[in-house]
Amino acid sequence: xxxxxxxxxxxxxxxxxxxxxxxxxxxxxxxxxxxxxxxxxxxxxxxxxxxxxxxxxxxxxxxxxxxxxxxxxxxxxxxxxxxxxxxxxxxxxxxxxxxxxxxxxxxxxxxxxxxxxxxxxxxxxxxxxxxxxxxxxxxxxxxxxxxxxxxxxxxxxxxxxxxxxxxxxxxxxxxxxxxxxxxxxxxxxxxxxxxxxxxxxxxxxxxxxxxxxxxxxxxxxxxxxxxxxxxxxxxxxxxxxxxxxxxxxxxxxxxxxxxxxxxxxxxxxxxxxxxxxxxxxxxxxxxxxxxxxxxxxxxxxxxxxxxxxxxxxxxxxxxxxxxxxxxxxxxxxxxxxxxxxxxxx
Numbered sequence: 556x557x558x559x560x561x562x563x564x565x566x567x568x569x570x571x572x573x574x575x576x577x578x579x580x581x582x583x584x585x586x587x588x589x590x591x592x593x594x595x596x597x598x599x600x601x602x603x604x605x606x607x608x609x610x611x612x613x614x615x616x617x618x619x620x621x622x623x624x625x626x627x628x629x630x631x632x633x634x635x636x637x638x639x640x641x642x643x644x645x646x647x648x649x650x651x652x653x654x655x656x657x658x659x660x661x662x663x664x665x666x667x668x669x670x671x672x673x674x675x676x677x678x679x680x681x682x683x684x685x686x687x688x689x690x691x692x693x694x695x696x697x698x699x700x701x702x703x704x705x706x707x708x709x710x711x712x713x714x715x716x717x718x719x720x721x722x723x724x725x726x727x728x729x730x731x732x733x734x735x736x737x738x739x740x741x742x743x744x745x746x747x748x749x750x751x752x753x754x755x756x757x758x759x760x761x762x763x764x765x766x767x768x769x770x771x772x773x774x775x776x777x778x779x780x781x782x783x784x785x786x787x788x789x790x791x792x793x794x795x796x797x798x799x800x801x802x803x804x805x806x807x808x809x810x811x812x813x814x815x816x817x818x819x820x821x822x823x824x825x826x827x828x829x830x831x832x833x834x835x836x837x838x839x840x841x842x843x844x845x846x847x848x849x850x851x852x853x854x855x856x857x858x859x860x861x862x863x864x865x866x867x868x869x870x871x872x873x874x875x876x877x878x879x880x881x882x883x884x885x886x887x888x889x890x891x892x893x894x895x896x897x898x899x900x
Contacts, residue, residue, distance in 0.1 A: 594696050595742040607810050608644035612894040613647025614640045615816050615881040618667045618677040629674045629842045632883045637691050644891050646703040649702040654709050684721040698742050698751045705758040715765035727767035728753045735773050775810040783818050785860030790869040801873050810878035815862050818849050819844035843883045852888025862893050
């Protein structure tokens, strides 16, 4: 996506900084509760529920911020960082992983970058994992899911080394056997066994050396992820195509992930047009649409683009609620209300 790198980098030169404010300013809502508290992921009702029989709300591109640390980069997908998302009640964090050959150390080489490290560099993977590890250890009654978009096909061993350096490998869920699971343990079982971080990775194969790194599309399918119109959200299986349609994939044991975030297209006028002509590309680029976040993340079902409407449509078509939902700007529009509703809270 050279066109995106060229335009966004030019729009936000100062945004190519280490956007690393991942340390929470507070503690999680159940930070003082132990594993025997009878509350799991902030709810007594979820303790006995299998991991794949509930809905987990997630922050899409959780490490890429649109705030002072990035000079409000137009490439940012979130206003608040990953640990604040966990504090608020989200239990799924997604990010993009890249490998930088110029890095001086193993830690420096693995970085969280938005499409390219020239657009938005959120710092080393280790720093982000360390913040997540700290949060998880302070919140012993919670199960957190991580989804790493492995853009540069980093090897499982290299990713696993980062988990080992930050201690998250000791908290990671390890399935009893490789391959897709049709049966998952309950949250309480995972908490009691100390396996409270579930890790999915794209563009990787299962490795016996790091059995806690689960190939994403062995376990779940996703809906479309490049939506530019409020009318564009649907429940059609987009990836992996080999899984067929949604109902067939669910019957085969896949979990479901609904992508519910909208991009806006910036037209080719003014500065954008000039920049596009300079580099010889089309000036129409997509950036996360913060202007419509309140509509997109709304729990209502009355308007096109509402999260509540999208989730209900998928539940009707699939016969069950989505397992995972990813949103941008999670602190706008009350998306947690949608998840609380489908989880019966």
